[in-house]
Amino acid sequence: MLSIHSRAMFKAAIILSQTYNITIGEQFIGWQTVQTDANAISALRSTCLAISSSNIVGIVGPVSSREANFIADFAETVSIPVISYAATNPDLSDRNTYRVFYRTVPSDNVAAVAIAQLFTRFNWTSCIIVYQNDDYGIGGTKVLSEAFSKNGVTVVRMIEFDITTFTIQSDLKTPLINSSTRIVILWADSIYTSLILQYALDYNVLGPKFIWILSSNAPLNSFNQSFYQNLIGILTIEPTVGAIVSASINTTLLNAAYNIWQQYEPESFPGATEVNYYALFAFDATWSLIQSLQQLCSITTNSSSSCISILNSSFCFDYRVLNANSFFDTIINTEFLGVSGPIQFSINVTDRINGSYYLLQNVQPSSNGVAYVPVLKWSDSSNWTEYALTNLIVWPGNSSIPPTGRAILSSISVRIGIIESAPFTMINSTIDENGQITTKYVGYIPDLIDLLQEKMGFIPNLILTPSNQTYDQIIQAVARGVYDMVVGDVTITARRREFVAFSSSIFDNSLRLILRKQRPVRVDLVSYLKPFSLKLWMLILVSLIYAAFLIYLIERQDNKSLQDRSIISSFAMSLWYSIGNLMGYGADMQPSTAAGRLLTVGLYLLSLILAATYVANLASNLTLTKSKNIISGIDDIKNGEIAYSRIGIRLGTASEDYYLQEISKGSRNFRSLKSQQDLYDSLLSGVIDATFLDSGVAEYITNNVYCNLTLVGADFDKSEFGIVVPKDWAYEQDLDVKILELRESGELDRLEEKWFQKNGCPDSSNSPDSSDSPDSSDESALHMSIEAMSGLFVTYAVITILSLLLFAWTKRFLIKDIILKLMRRKALLVEPNVSEIRLSTKTSKDPQVFQLSSFNEG
Numbered sequence: 001m002l003s004i005h006s007r008a009m010f011k012a013a014i015i016l017s018q019t020y021n022i023t024i025g026e027q028f029i030g031w032q033t034v035q036t037d038a039n040a041i042s043a044l045r046s047t048c049l050a051i052s053s054s055n056i057v058g059i060v061g062p063v064s065s066r067e068a069n070f071i072a073d074f075a076e077t078v079s080i081p082v083i084s085y086a087a088t089n090p091d092l093s094d095r096n097t098y099r100v101f102y103r104t105v106p107s108d109n110v111a112a113v114a115i116a117q118l119f120t121r122f123n124w125t126s127c128i129i130v131y132q133n134d135d136y137g138i139g140g141t142k143v144l145s146e147a148f149s150k151n152g153v154t155v156v157r158m159i160e161f162d163i164t165t166f167t168i169q170s171d172l173k174t175p176l177i178n179s180s181t182r183i184v185i186l187w188a189d190s191i192y193t194s195l196i197l198q199y200a201l202d203y204n205v206l207g208p209k210f211i212w213i214l215s216s217n218a219p220l221n222s223f224n225q226s227f228y229q230n231l232i233g234i235l236t237i238e239p240t241v242g243a244i245v246s247a248s249i250n251t252t253l254l255n256a257a258y259n260i261w262q263q264y265e266p267e268s269f270p271g272a273t274e275v276n277y278y279a280l281f282a283f284d285a286t287w288s289l290i291q292s293l294q295q296l297c298s299i300t301t302n303s304s305s306s307c308i309s310i311l312n313s314s315f316c317f318d319y320r321v322l323n324a325n326s327f328f329d330t331i332i333n334t335e336f337l338g339v340s341g342p343i344q345f346s347i348n349v350t351d352r353i354n355g356s357y358y359l360l361q362n363v364q365p366s367s368n369g370v371a372y373v374p375v376l377k378w379s380d381s382s383n384w385t386e387y388a389l390t391n392l393i394v395w396p397g398n399s400s401i402p403p404t405g406r407a408i409l410s411s412i413s414v415r416i417g418i419i420e421s422a423p424f425t426m427i428n429s430t431i432d433e434n435g436q437i438t439t440k441y442v443g444y445i446p447d448l449i450d451l452l453q454e455k456m457g458f459i460p461n462l463i464l465t466p467s468n469q470t471y472d473q474i475i476q477a478v479a480r481g482v483y484d485m486v487v488g489d490v491t492i493t494a495r496r497r498e499f500v501a502f503s504s505s506i507f508d509n510s511l512r513l514i515l516r517k518q519r520p521v522r523v524d525l526v527s528y529l530k531p532f533s534l535k536l537w538m539l540i541l542v543s544l545i546y547a548a549f550l551i552y553l554i555e556r557q558d559n560k561s562l563q564d565r566s567i568i569s570s571f572a573m574s575l576w577y578s579i580g581n582l583m584g585y586g587a588d589m590q591p592s593t594a595a596g597r598l599l600t601v602g603l604y605l606l607s608l609i610l611a612a613t614y615v616a617n618l619a620s621n622l623t624l625t626k627s628k629n630i631i632s633g634i635d636d637i638k639n640g641e642i643a644y645s646r647i648g649i650r651l652g653t654a655s656e657d658y659y660l661q662e663i664s665k666g667s668r669n670f671r672s673l674k675s676q677q678d679l680y681d682s683l684l685s686g687v688i689d690a691t692f693l694d695s696g697v698a699e700y701i702t703n704n705v706y707c708n709l710t711l712v713g714a715d716f717d718k719s720e721f722g723i724v725v726p727k728d729w730a731y732e733q734d735l736d737v738k739i740l741e742l743r744e745s746g747e748l749d750r751l752e753e754k755w756f757q758k759n760g761c762p763d764s765s766n767s768p769d770s771s772d773s774p775d776s777s778d779e780s781a782l783h784m785s786i787e788a789m790s791g792l793f794v795t796y797a798v799i800t801i802l803s804l805l806l807f808a809w810t811k812r813f814l815i816k817d818i819i820l821k822l823m824r825r826k827a828l829l830v831e832p833n834v835s836e837i838r839l840s841t842k843t844s845k846d847p848q849v850f851q852l853s854s855f856n857e858g
Contacts, residue, residue, distance in 0.1 A: 002063070002190070004268050005279035006085060007033055010060055012257040013286035015264065019256075022294050025307055029290060030054075036062055038163075038189070043067040044074055048316035055310050056080060057321060058289040060282060064189070065089030065136035072101040077317060079324030081331055083288055085281035088239075089139040093349045100328060102345050104281040104288070104338070106239050106356035106380075108140045112147035114358045114378045115185070115213070115237060119153050121384055124405035126154040126181035126733075127213075130172075130196060132163050132188040140187040140215065156181050161188060161196055168196070173203035176210065180733050183211045183405045190216040197231075198223065206230040208397030211405065213237060220363065220370050228370045231363050233396030236372065240359035241280050242341030244387075245377045247357065254339040257283055277340070277359075284338035288345075292331040356380040359387070364394040404737070407730040409458035417465050417474065417724075418445055419488035421676060423700045423755040427464075444696075444755045445487050448506060451747055455738045467675060470652020475500055478724045485735075486724040489694055491654035493719070501732055502722030504739045506748065510715035511655060512698040513634060515690050516683060517710040531617030540610065544582060547603055548575035550800055554595045554807045561589040582607045595807035602799030630689065633713025637663060637690065644669040648688035650679055655692040658717045680706055694721075696756055707761035 011031065018028045032054055034046040043062055050056055059075060059082045062068055068087035075082045076099055084092075084103040092098055093107050119125070129144060131137035137160075145155050156179050160169040176184065184205075186196055193216050200206045201223065207230045214236040223231060242249040262269045297307035309322035321327065335344040341355030360376035373394075374387040395403055418425045418441060425445045430438050441462060453460055463483065465474050471490060478486050479499040491509060492502045529537065551574035556562050562570045573589060580587035581603040591597045631641050644663075649656050649670040660666050671688050673679045676697075682688045684706065693701070695715050702709045723739075725732055742748050808815060 001270075002086070002276050002278050003035070005270075005276040006063075006282035008261050008265055008268055009257060009275075009279040009283040010286050011264070012260040013283050013290065015260050016253075016256055017287075017290045019260070022290060024057075024293055024297055029293070032056070034061075036064070036067055038064045038067065040064075040067050040070040044070045047071055047074065051078065051080075051316045051319045052314060055312070056319075057293065057308055057310070057327075058083070060085065060285045060289065062087060063278075064134075065092065065139065066134045068092055068101070069135055072098045074317075076100045078319045079321040081289065081292075081324075081328060083285040083331075085285045086278050087136075089135045090143045091135065091139050093351050095347070095349050098350055100324075101350045102285075102288070102331060102352075103350060104284045104340060104343065104352055105278065106358070107351045108136075109143050109351075110356045110380065111215070111237065111239070111358065112140075112143040114384075115144065116147040116151040116153065117378070117383050118213075118237070118360065118376075119148070119405075120151055122402050122405065124183055125152065126156050126405065127183040127185050128157045128159065128176065128179055128181060129155055129185045129187060130159045130161060130168075131186075132192050133160050134163055136189065137161075137187050144185065144187070154181075161192060163192060166192075166195055168199060171203070172199050173205055176203075176205045178728065178730050180407050180728070180730050181405060182209060182403065182407050183213065185213045185215075187215045190218055193218040194222050197234075201227045201230055204230075206396075207233045208399075211235065211396055211403055217361070217372065220372070225369055228365075229398075231370050232365060232394060232398060234363040235393075236361045236363075237358055238277065238361070239281070240277050240357045240377070241339070242355060242357060244277075244359055244374070245357045245379045247341055247355070247379060248337060249341055250337045250339055253287070254280070257339065280338075280340040284340050284343050287336070287338060288331065288334060288343055291336055292327065292334045295334060296327055296330045354380065360384070362391075362393050365398070404734070406733040406737075408734045409456045409731045411457060411459065412731070413459040413461060415461050415463060415482075415484045416449060417463050417477070417483035417486035417488075418449075419465050419471075419474065419486070419490070420467065421489050421697060422705065424489045424697070425464075444507070444751055447751050447754070448742075448748075449487060451742055451751075452735070452738055455741065456734065470650075471654070472496075472652035475724060478726060481726065484725070485729075489697060489721055490724050491694070491719045492722045493654055493657060495657065496724075499727070501725050501727050501729060503725060503732065504736045504743075505720035505722055506739060507696060507721040507752070508718075509721050510695045510718040511658060511692045512695045512715050513631070513637070513690055513712045514683065514693050514698050514702065514709055515630070515712050516686070517708045530621055531614045540582075540606075543606065544575065544578045546800070547578035547582075547599065550599055550803060551577055551591075551596060554593055554599065554803065555591060559589065559592045559596070578603060582610070584608075584611055593807065593810065595803040595810065598806060599800060599803040602795075602803070605795060605799070631712060634716045636713075642689050645671055646689040647671065648673045648679055648682050648691040650674070650676065650691075654694075654717075654719065658692065662717075680709075683709060696752075700756055702761075704758065704760035 010033070014029055014031045022029065032050050034043070034050060036043040036046060043064075044067075047059065057080065059071065059080055061082075061084055062071055063084075063086040065087040066089075068082070068084050068089065069092070072082050072092065080100065082101050084101070084105065086105055087103060088105055088108045088111065090107050090109045090112075092101060092103065093109060119127070127148070129141050131141045141158055148155055157175055159172065159175060161167075162169075184200075186193055188196060193214055197206070197212070197218055200210075200212070206212060206227075212234045214234060215238070217236050217238060220228075220231065258269070258272055258275075293308065308327065311318075311320040311322055313319050332345050332347050335342075337343070338355075341357065342353075343355065344353045345351075346353050356379070358378040359374055360378070361372040362375045363370050364373045366373075373391055375391045375393045376384045377387050378384050392400065393402070395401065420427060423443050425441055425443045428440045428442050430440070432438060441464075446462075449460055449462070452458075465477075465486070465488075469477070474486055474488075474490070475496050476499065477483055487506075489507070489509070490496075490502075492505070496502075532540070548571060552562070552571050555574070556570060562573060565573065577587040577589050581600060584607045591600050631637065636642070637647065647659075647670045649659050650673045659670060660668070664670070671682070673682060673688075673691075679691055679693075680701070683691055690712075698711055702711055723735065725735070
C-alpha cells in the first residue's frame with residue numbers, strides 16, 4: 001500500500017505541475033518510476049539505467065534507509081538532489097556526509113524523542129528492542145538508546161533479526177520470558193514486522209503478557225484469527241501529517257492531487273481518509289523539487305539550457321548536472337506549505353525544520369476482528385495528547401489499566417524456599433480428629449508471603465529448606481534454580497550478590513551479642529553473711545560458746561579477770577575473749593594458764609583461716625554483683641576478653657563473615673556450630689560463653705524461648721534481610737515495588753510489632769529447664785560450705801581437747817580430792833544407822849585437827 005499510494009501521489013504532483021503550467025525551458029516536467037526491493041545494489045542499478053536513458057534532474061525516494069545510503073552517495077557523484085519520503089535512518093541527517101540528500105519524513109532522531117516521552121507518560125522504565133540488522137534497524141536502536149539514557153529508561157536487551165535468513169538471533173521466547181521488562185520495541189520495516197510478530201505469536205510472547213510497540217504497521221489480516229486476542233494491545237508509532245495533529249496543511253494542493261489521482265488511477269484510490277501518510281510525504285518531496293526548479297529557472301535570465309545543464313553519458317557515473325550547486329541552494333531556500341505540513345530544509349542537516357508529527361495507534365477489537373485505532377498524537381511543538389476523547393487505549397488482555405511495563409508474577413507458580421528460624425518461620429503441627437497431621441507455617445515470613453501473594457497474585461509453593469543446610473548453601477541452591485526465591489532471615493552481603501540477587505529490604509537487621517544471663521542483682525540486707533553457709537555460721541557460733549566455756553572452766557580459779565565475778569559475768573567475759581580472738585581483735589584479758597594459752601592458739605588458728613576465707617569470698621561476691629556480665633560489648637570480644645575458642649559461630653552465616661573480617665582477620669579460631677539449635681544448646685550448657693545472632697532472632701529468643709539468655713551491649717554490623725532471587729530474575733522489579741509498597745503502607749512495621757514486640761518471659765526468670773535455686777556448684781561460688789572447713793574445725797577440736805587434758809594435769813590433786821570427797825560422801829549416804837551429822841563447835845588453830853575432830857565427832 002505504501003508503494004502504490006506513494007507512486008500515485010508522485011505522479012499526481014508531476015501532473016499537477018503540468019496542470020499549473022510549470023515548465024522548465026518551455027518543457028513540462030516528466031517522470032520515471034523504479035520499483036526497488038530493499039536491495040541497495042538493485043536500487044543503484046535501476047537508478048543508473050534511468051539516468052543513462054533520460055535527463056534526470058532529481059530523485060524522489062528511495063523508501064529504504066539502506067538504499068538511501070547508496071543512492072545518496074551516487075547522486076552526489078552525478079550532482080543530482082535526492083529527497084526521500086520514507087528513509088528515516090538518523091545517520092542520513094548528517095549534511096557533511098550527505099550533501100545532496102533531503103527528506104520530508106521525520107528522522108528517527110525525532111521518533112526516538114517521541115517514544116521516550118511516551119515511556120515517561122506511562123512511567124515505563126525499561127524495554128527490549130528487536131531490530132532488523134540493516135542501516136534502518138541499527139540506526140534506530142542507536143538513537144533510541146541515546147534518548148532512553150537521557151530519560152532514565154533502561155534497554156535490557158537487544159535482539160537482532162536477520163533480514164537475509166529471516167531468523168531471530170535467539171529463540172525469542174527465552175530472552176523475553178527471563179527479562180524483567182514486558183515492553184518490546186520492534187524496529188523493523190512492515191514486511192519484517194509481520195514475520196517477527198508471527199514468531200512472537202508462536203512463542204506466546206505477545207499479549208497479554210507483553211506490550212509490543214511497532215515502528216511500522218503490519219497488516220492484521222495476515223494473521224490467523226485465533227491470534228487476534230493476542231494482538232490486542234499492540235501499539236504502533238509512525239510518522240503522520242499535520243492534518244492529524246490539527247496543524248496547518250495545504251488543503252488546496254491536497255485536494256487537487258487527490259482529484260488527479262482519481263482521474264488517472266481511480267482503481268487504486270482508497271479514499272481521502274485511507275491514504276497512506278508516506279504518500280503525502282512523497283508528494284511534498286516531489287513538489288519540493290518542482291518548486292525549486294521553478295524558482296531556479298525564474299531567476300535565470302539566460303536560455304533554458306543555462307537554467308539546468310546536463311552532461312549526458314552512456315555510463316551513468318559520468319552523468320552530470322552542471323549547475324547543481326545553485327539547484328541545491330534553491331532547494332534549501334525553498335519554503336512552502338505542503339500537504340503534510342510546512343516544508344523547509346536546513347543548511348546544517350538534511351531533515352525538514354518543522355512539521356514532524358507522530359501518531360500512536362492501538363490494536364483493538366472491532367467488528368471484523370481487530371483494527372488499528374488512533375489513540376495519541378505528537379508534534380515537535382507539543383508532547384503526546386489524546387487523539388480523541390472517545391478513543392481510549394485497550395491494553396493487552398483487554399485491560400483499561402496501563403501496565404507497569406515490568407514482568408509481574410500474577411498467576412505464576414513460584415517455588416519459595418523458607419528457613420525455619422523463630423520467629424521468622426515456625427512450624428505448627430496439629431492432629432485432627434482423624435489422626436491426620438497438619439503442618440502450618442507461622443511467623444513473620446509466612447505473613448509476609450501472604451501479603452505479597454495478595455498484592456501480586458502469584459501461586460506460592462512453600463518448600464522448607466533442610467535444617468542441615470547453611471545459609472550459603474541455600475544461596476547456592478537459588479543460584480542453581482532449586483528455588484525461584486528464598487524468603488527468610490538472609491542477610492544481604494556483597495559476597496552473596498556475586499551469585500544471586502536480593503530484593504529490597506524486608507527487615508532491618510544487625511548483630512547482637514548473646515550470653516547466659518547472670519543472676520539478677522537484688523537488695524539483700526544480709527548479703528555480708530553470704531560468704532559462709534548457714535551451717536558454717538552455726539558451727540562458728542557453737543565453737544565460740546564452746547571456747548568460752550573452756551576459758552571459763554580453765555581460767556576461773558587462776559585468772560584475776562574472772563575472779564570476784566558471778567558465774568554469768570565470768571562466762572560473759574570468757575565469751576568476749578573467744579569472740580575477740582576469733583575476729584582477730586583480741587580482748588582485755590590474758591590467759592594465765594598453759595591450757596588457756598593453748599586454747600587461745602586454737603582460737604588464733606580459727607581466726608586466721610576464717611577471716612581470710614571470709615574476706616576472699618566477700619570480695620568475690622561483691623565483684624560478681626558489680627559486673628553482671630563477663631563482657632560489655634563487641635569491643636571486649638575484639639580485645640580478647642573471652643577466649644576465641646569459647647565463642648560460638650554458626651557456619652555459613654553473615655555472623656561468620658563478620659567474625660572473619662572484623663575479629664579474627666580470617667582465622668577460624670572460633671567454635672563451629674552447625675545449626676541454630678546447636679548454638680542455643682552450646683550456650684546453655686556452658687560449652688561456649690558468647691555468640692552472635694541476628695538482632696530480630698536474638699530479641700525473640702531471649703524474650704520468649706530461652707529466658708536465661710541475655711543480650712549484651714549495643715547492636716553492630718547493621719545490615720538488611722532481603723528475599724533471595726536468581727540473578728537477572730524477570731520479576732525482580734515487580735517484587736521490589738510491592739515490598740516498597742508494604743513498607744510505605746506500614747505493613748512491615750505491623751508485622752515486626754506482631755512478632756518481635758512481645759515478651760513471654762517473666763521479669764526475673766530462667767528458662768523452663770532451670771530453677772531459681774542455685775545448685776551445689778553455684779553455692780560454692782556464693783558461700784563457703786561446712787564441708788570445705790571441716791579440717792579447720794577438727795584441728796580446733798583437737799586443740800581444745802589438749803587444752804582440757806593440760807588443765808586436768810595441772811589440777812590433778814584438786815581433782816583427786818574432789819573425787820575422793822565425792823566417793824566418801826556417797827559411802828556415808830548409803831549407811832543405814834547414821835541418822836544425823838553434827839559439826840563440832842570446838843575450835844582449833846590447827847586445821848588438820850579441826851578436820852579430824854569434825855570427822856570423829858561426826
